[in-house]
Structures are given as structure tokens and as C-alpha cells.
Amino acid sequence: MVPMSFPSYYTLITSVAIALAYVGLVQGIFLAFRVLNFPDLTVNGSLPLGAAMSILLLERFGWGPLWTLPLVFLAGAAAGLTTALLTTKMKINGLLASILVATGLYSINLRLLGFGSPAGRPNGTLYVSEEKGKAVEGLLSFLPLRDPEKFSLVALLVGGLLALLVWGLLSTQLGLAVRATGNNEQMARAVGIDTDLMKIIGLACANGLVAISGAMLAQRDGYASADAGLGAIVFGLAGLILGEAVVRSKLIGWAILSTLVGSIIYRVVLAVVLAQNLETSDQQLITALLVAIALALPLLRGRLPGFASSRVAATQATANDERPAGKLEG
Amino acid sequence: MLKLQAVSKVFNQGTPYAVQAISGLSLEAGAGEFITLIGSNGAGKSTMLNLIAGLFYPDRGRVEIDGRDVTNLAEHRRAALVGRVFQDPLLGTASQMTVEQNLALASVRGGRRGLGPGVGRKQRADFRNLLAPLGLGLEQRLTTSVGLLSGGQRQALTLLMATLARPAVLLLDEHTAALDPLTSQRINELTVKLVAELGLTTLMVTHNMNMALAMGSRTLMMHQGQVLMDISGPQRATTTVPQLIERFNAYKQGLVSDRMALG
Numbered sequence: 001m002v003p004m005s006f007p008s009y010y011t012l013i014t015s016v017a018i019a020l021a022y023v024g025l026v027q028g029i030f031l032a033f034r035v036l037n038f039p040d041l042t043v044n045g046s047l048p049l050g051a052a053m054s055i056l057l058l059e060r061f062g063w064g065p066l067w068t069l070p071l072v073f074l075a076g077a078a079a080g081l082t083t084a085l086l087t088t089k090m091k092i093n094g095l096l097a098s099i100l101v102a103t104g105l106y107s108i109n110l111r112l113l114g115f116g117s118p119a120g121r122p123n124g125t126l127y128v129s130e131e132k133g134k135a136v137e138g139l140l141s142f143l144p145l146r147d148p149e150k151f152s153l154v155a156l157l158v159g160g161l162l163a164l165l166v167w168g169l170l171s172t173q174l175g176l177a178v179r180a181t182g183n184n185e186q187m188a189r190a191v192g193i194d195t196d197l198m199k200i201i202g203l204a205c206a207n208g209l210v211a212i213s214g215a216m217l218a219q220r221d222g223y224a225s226a227d228a229g230l231g232a233i234v235f236g237l238a239g240l241i242l243g244e245a246v247v248r249s250k251l252i253g254w255a256i257l258s259t260l261v262g263s264i265i266y267r268v269v270l271a272v273v274l275a276q277n278l279e280t281s282d283q284q285l286i287t288a289l290l291v292a293i294a295l296a297l298p299l300l301r302g303r304l305p306g307f308a309s310s311r312v313a314a315t316q317a318t319a320n321d322e323r324p325a326g327k328l329e330g
Numbered sequence: 331m332l333k334l335q336a337v338s339k340v341f342n343q344g345t346p347y348a349v350q351a352i353s354g355l356s357l358e359a360g361a362g363e364f365i366t367l368i369g370s371n372g373a374g375k376s377t378m379l380n381l382i383a384g385l386f387y388p389d390r391g392r393v394e395i396d397g398r399d400v401t402n403l404a405e406h407r408r409a410a411l412v413g414r415v416f417q418d419p420l421l422g423t424a425s426q427m428t429v430e431q432n433l434a435l436a437s438v439r440g441g442r443r444g445l446g447p448g449v450g451r452k453q454r455a456d457f458r459n460l461l462a463p464l465g466l467g468l469e470q471r472l473t474t475s476v477g478l479l480s481g482g483q484r485q486a487l488t489l490l491m492a493t494l495a496r497p498a499v500l501l502l503d504e505h506t507a508a509l510d511p512l513t514s515q516r517i518n519e520l521t522v523k524l525v526a527e528l529g530l531t532t533l534m535v536t537h538n539m540n541m542a543l544a545m546g547s548r549t550l551m552m553h554q555g556q557v558l559m560d561i562s563g564p565q566r567a568t569t570t571v572p573q574l575i576e577r578f579n580a581y582k583q584g585l586v587s588d589r590m591a592l593g
Contacts, residue, residue, distance in 0.1 A: 173434070173443040176427070180435050183424040190383070190422070191491065192409030192440040250426075250475075 007275040010148070012268065017148040019239075019267035021220055023159035024213030025232060026239035026259040027166055028076075031206035033240070034255070035170065036182040038087075040203060041098040043210045043236060044229040045105025046079040050211030051218035051228050052109045055126050056116035058219070062132065065219045069158075069212050076211025079105060080203035088196035102229070109226045127223040151220055158216065159260060162209060167256045169205075178202045179252075210236075231284055238287050239263035241294045266290065332359040332382065332499050332531055337391030339377060339555075351377040352388070353555040359499075362529040364546035366536055368574070370582060374555040375535045379501045382533070384408050396498040410440020413492030413530075415485070415505040422488030425477035429468055429487065432476055433457045436491035460490060464520065482513035486520060493524050500525065502534040506541075518545065539571045539578075549574075553581045 007015070025047060032040035050072045057063040057071065079101055086097035113126040169175045180188040181198040188195050210232075218224040243262020247254050266287075273286050339352040352374045359365055367375050381388055382395070384405035393401045395411045416422050423432050434449045434457075454472060461469040466483050476484060485505060492500060502521065506514040522545060525532050536542050542549050549566055551559035551574075558581060561569060 169445075171448050172445045173438060173448050174445060176431055176435055176448040177443045179427060179431075180424045183426045184421070186416075186421055187424055188435075189406045190409060190414050191436050192406050192438075193435070193443070194406050 005275050005277070007271045011271050011275070013152060014148045015267040015271040016264055017152040017155060017220060018217070019264040020152055020155035020159050020260075021216040022213055022235065022239060022263050022267070023155070023260055024162055024209040024211075024216070025236040026243070026263045027162055027256070028206040028208075028210035028213070029233070029236040029240055030255070030259050031166065031202055031209070033237075034182075035179055036199060036202045036206075038182070038199065038203065039095050039098070040080075040083065040206060041095065041233055042079055042083045042101045042105075042203070042207050044232050045102035045109070046076040046207040046210045046229075047214035047217075047232040048109045048224065048226055048229040049079055049105055049112075050076050050214030051224035052112040052116075052126065052226070053211070054215030055128060055218050055224035056112050059126060059128055059132050060116045065215075066154075069215060072211045072215040073208040076214075077204040077208035079211070080205070080207030081200060083207075084196075084200040084203040088199050106226060106229075109229075113224060113226060124227065125223055125225045128219075133222070155216055155220075158212070162212070163256050163260060166205075166209075167253055170252055170256075174201070231287070234284070234287055234291065235266075238266045238291050238294075241291055242266050242269075245294045245297055331361045331394075331396055332357070332533075333392075333394040334358075334378075334382075335392040335394070337378075337381060337388045337393065339381060339386070339388050343389070351555055352381065355391075355556055357550075357557060359531050359533070359548075361531055363548060364525050364530075364532045364534070365548045365550060366534050366542040366546045367550050367552065368536060368539065368542045368578070369552035370578070373552040375552050376503055377555075378552070379414075379503055379533060379535065382499060383412050383414055383501060407440075410495065411498040412501060413439075413495075413497035413499070414501045415488050415492050415503070417504040417507050419481040419484040419488065419508060422491065423476045423484050426475060428473045428475055429461075429479075430454060430457055430472040432487060433460070433491060433494065436494045439495035439497070460494075464490075482509050482517065485509060485513075485517055489517065489520055489524065493528055493530065496528055496530070498531060500530045500532040502532065504535050504537065507537065521545070539574050543569060543571065543574065551578065551581070 025043065028043060028046075029040070032038050032043075053072045053075045054065070054068040057068040058065060083094075083098045083101045086092045086100065087094045090097075092100070110124060113124065116126045117123065170179060177188065177193045178198045178201060180191070180193060181195045181202070185195050188198070214224075214228060217228065239262040240259060241262070242265045243258030243260070244255070245262075246265060247258035247261055249255070269290065270283060270286060274280065274282065278286075334355055334357040337352055337355045338350070341347075341349045341351055355374075355378065357378075367378075369375050380386060382393060384400065384403060384407075387402050391401070392399060395408065398411070400408045400411065414422070424435070427435075430449045430453075434453060437453065457472060458469040461472075464486055466486060468479075468483060468487065471479075476487065479487070489505070505521070506517045509517060518541065521534070524530070532546065534546065536545075543566065547566075548560070548562035549569075550557050559577060
């Protein structure tokens with residue numbers, strides 16, 4: 001047997017830091033995919049949009065890192081709003097509408113990055129210069145950017161706050177209306193819910209959260225890149241699905257908590273796997289495999305010999321169309 | 331009170347598949363009147379209900395509910411005036427949400443939905459009192475996901491949701507057709523009770539001729555987008571199911587001979 005190598009403490013705490021920065025992305029995807037039942041690929045554009053906005057404000061205008069987040073949220077919300085308007089008012093297929101917006105955002109992100117760079121031309125990446133990095137330190141900052149412990153603490157506070165906010169909002173009358181829209185649109189309209197408006201509100205919030213996530217990742221890295229959105233949707237789904245596989249309650253509060261848990265599990269598993277003499281560039285393949293396994297788990301539970309006791313539960317879960325895996329309740 | 335004036339609706343207009351679903355239909359229903367609606371498949375019964383509910387708008391004519399012109403009013407905007415129960419028990423409720431959340435959604439029908447708590451404490455007590463008389467034990471299961479309830483339980487809940495905010499018009503589209511005979515009967519009893527208690531103007535589509543004559547106070551037969559028979563009072567009281575079926579077949583055969591003549 002090949003001995004397994006373990007990642008160092010530094011690698012692990014860095015994984016946790018990144019995971020916590022990704023919580024906004026997972027929550028945004030949770031809102032779009034699970035609550036609204038809308039496959040929203042806008043996130044591939046709104047994640048780097050958040051990154052670009054934040055580093056632009058930080059580098060060019062000297063804003064403190066945390067102070068950039070409200071504006072970053074609004075930028076992401078505008079992206080989600082555009083997708084929602086295209087699909088509700090222009091009747092463009094939802095998936096296509098979100099791909100269109102994400103594609104358009106790629107150019108906008110390059111413009112933002114170019115606007116912030118000294119040369120004033122887009123070149124795809126914008127670094128926080130050393131002097132600016134020092135200057136903004138202390139303004140409610142989580143710089144130094146590469147201190148994973150300090151960063152984790154701040155990211156946990158931000159992620160936890162966002163989770164509480166999402167939970168609170170989904171429990172209001174308005175939140176129930178958003179959930180009903182995603183669950184049964186016909187019924188929602190029958191009880192007088194403006195389902196178009198609910199999709200607009202939901203997708204705007206979802207992409208606002210994703211943009212905040214992009215901003216925090218960029219602040220940790222010390223730069224923003226237009227390519228940060230590549231595969232964002234899969235990274236987010238990985239966190240979401242792993243979280244659901246572990247926290248198996250479908251009550252809404254637990255489902256939101258699972259975004260935190262899933263995000264951390266995903267990054268730690270990734271760190272452990274990558275420690276086995278693999279390259280960082282193998283991350284995409286590993287993520288894809290992880291998501292596939294997590295999705296197949298309910299079925300495997302009934303088939304594999306070691307899982308015999310849960311065979312009945314798995315059969316029931318498959319038989320009951322009303323409650324497919326991953327749908328939430330309560 | 332409900333008023334349809336010379337309403338027409340064509341689907342797929344301008345294509346070879348054009349269907350005249352409703353043609354120049356007029357109908358007036360007084361406050362608290364309970365009308366049963368029969369007719370073969372494609373007669374336009376569901377189209378008429380959908381025009382009243384606002385799923386789509388008529389090409390011609392006017393729809394009035396409670397004296398208000400709602401002809402081109404969006405579906406969600408007229409929801410305060412219209413309560414609906416569908417044939418499929420799964421359509422009327424949100425399966426991933428709890429019993430109390432579903433009721434709460436229906437209780438603000440047509441009103442503003444703000445950032446107040448989704449289900450209030452006082453509301454919860456009201457819901458319990460509302461559910462207890464059903465005898466289904468739902469008052470003990472307020473926080474159960476609706477997806478875990480039976481079809482009959484869901485349909486009873488949908489009926490409560492449709493009448494909770496006391497709509498001006500209640501539309502029932504074969505709402506017991508998918509249920510077993512016993513459950514179907516219980517839902518019918520509940521329907522009659524709620525309609526009488528709240529004095530709701532009601533339109534009920536059914537394929538059951540017995541039900542069509544036994545429930546409500548007026549029966550309409552539709553054919554090719556028009557009302558061909560409209561009976562109430564003594565005339566309805568003396569009409570039997572065989573007579574109704576005879577007229578039903580007469581219309582259908584009329585259609586067949588027309589087609590043959592054209593061919």
C-alpha cells in the first residue's frame with residue numbers, strides 16, 4: 001500500500017480560509033438552484049465581477065477591503081437582475097439568459113480590471129500594490145492578505161452573517177413567496193404572488209452573495225483575475241452537494257448551515273487529495289469526480305453491500321418523485 | 331358576483347392549428363350562486379375558468395368580478411378576487427413547504443408581502459382552529475412538509491387555502507376527479523360546507539353527472555365554447571341523470587352529422 005501523505009497545518013488552515021471565502025458562492029447557488037429552482041450560470045461572471053470591483057475600489061480609490069463589500073453586492077445584484085429580466089420579461093430560456101450575462105460580464109470584468117491598472121488597459125489581472133496593501137491595513141481590514149488564521153476568522157464572521165441574513169429573509173412573508181415561486185409557480189401565482197418579481201429579487205440576492213464571495217477571495221489572493229469565474233459554478237455546487245450529503249436535514253435552517261459545512265468539507269478533501277503528489281491543476285477533475293460521487297451516493301447506499309441497512313430508505317427516496325434528492329423542505 | 335360578456339378565445343390564431351376554444355360566451359352568476367359545469371373534453375370548460383382566473387386574456391369580450399373589470403388584469407393581481415382548486419392535488423400546494431407556510435401564503439392572498447414573520451404566532455392558532463374540523467389531524471402537523479401528505483389531505487388543504495381570504499369567485503376544476511370515492515365524497519362535503527358558510531360565488535367543473543345535479547343550484551352544459559344548456563330551479567330539480575346524458579349525446583351527435591355534411 002502506498003502510504004498516504006497528509007497536508008500540513010498551514011495548507012489545511014488555508015483550505016478553511018478559502019472555503020469560508022467561498023461560502024457566499026455556495027449560498028448564492030443554494031438560493032438560485034434550490035430555493036428558486038433556477039439553474040443560474042450567471043455566477044461564473046458575478047464571482048470575478050465581485051473580485052474586480054473590490055480590488056478596483058481598493059487599489060484605485062483606497063477603500064478598506066470590508067467597505068467595498070456593499071458596493072460589490074450591488075454590482076453582483078445588478079448582474080442577477082439582468083439575468084432575471086432577460087428570462088422573466090424577455091422570455092429567454094433561463095439557462096441561456098444566465099450564460100449570456102456571464103459571457104457579457106467577462107468583457108466588463110476586463111474593463112474594470114483595466115480601469116484599475118496603472119496602464120489603464122485590460123490585461124486580465126489586477127494586483128494590489130504593496131503601498132496600497134499597507135495603506136488600507138487597519139481600515140477594518142483582513143490584510144495581511146496571506147495570514148490564513150486571521151482571514152478565516154473574518155471570513156467566518158462574514159459567511160455566518162450572510163447565512164443568518166439568508167435564513168432570516170427566507171422566513172419572512174417575502175421569503176416564503178420567493179420559496180413558493182421556486183417550488184410551485186402555478187400555485188404561487190394563484191395565491192397572488194408576482195412570480196417574476198420574486199425571481200428578480202431572488203437572483204439579484206443570489207448573485208450579490210456570489211460577488212461578495214469573489215471579492216473576499218480576491219482580497220485573500222491579493223489580486224483579481226477575469227478568469228476566476230472558470231468553473232465557479234462547479235466549485236459552488238460541490239460545496240452545496242457535499243453539505244447536503246452530510247447535513248441530511250431538509251429544513252431550511254439546516255440547509256443554509258450546510259452551505260458552510262459543505263464548503264469546508266470540499267476544500268479539506270481537496271487539500272488531502274492534492275497532497276497525494278497531485279498538481280493544483282488537477283483540482284477541476286477531482287471536483288467533478290467529487291460532485292458525481294456525492295450525487296450518486298443516495299443510489300449507491302442501496303446497492304453497495306456495506307450499506308444494506310439503508311436499502312429501504314434509498315428505495316423509498318427514489319420511488320417518491322415528490323422528494324428528489326437535494327430538494328429542500330420546511 | 332361574476333359577469334362574462336361575449337367572451338371569445340382562439341388558441342394558435344393565424345396557424346392551421348387554430349382552435350376556437352370559447353366563442354361569444356356570456357354568463358352572469360349572482361353573489362353566492364353555486365354553478366356546476368359539464369361538457370365533453372374540449373368543450374371549453376377549463377378555458378373559461380382560466381380566462382376568469384387570468385392565466386390568459388380573451389381576444390374579445392369582457393370579464394367582470396365583483397363589479398370590477400378584470401379582463402386584462404394579470405393573474406397574480408386578481409388573485410385576491412379568485413380562489414382556485416385544480417384537478418391535480420399536487421398543483422394547489424407547495425410540496426417543499428410546511429402546512430402552516432402554505433396557509434400563510436394563502437392568507438395574504440392579494441395583499442402586500444413584506445419583511446414581517448412568514449407565519450405569525452396568532453396565525454398559527456387560527457390555522458389550528460381552521461384545520462381541526464376537517465378531522466384529518468392536520469392541526470397536529472402544522473410543521474409537516476405538504477409533500478408528505480396524501481392526495482386527499484392536500485386537496486382539503488388547497489380548498490381551505492382557496493377560501494381562506496374569502497374570494498369573490500371560487501373556481502373548482504374537477505377538484506375531486508383524482509381522488510378515491512370516499513375521499514372524493516369528503517372533499518365534496520367540505521366544498522358544499524365552505525361555499526355555504528362563506529357565501530361564495532362558485533363555478534365547479536365536473537364529469538360526474540350525479541354531482542352536477544346534486545351539488546349547487548344551477549347547472550350549465552358547454553359545447554364548442556358555448557353554453558348550450560342552463561338549468562336551475564324547478565326545471566333542474568326535475569331533470570334526471572339519464573335525461574342529462576341524452577342531451578349530452580344529442581349535442582355530440584349533432585357535431586358528428588355536421589362534420590359528415592361538410593365532408
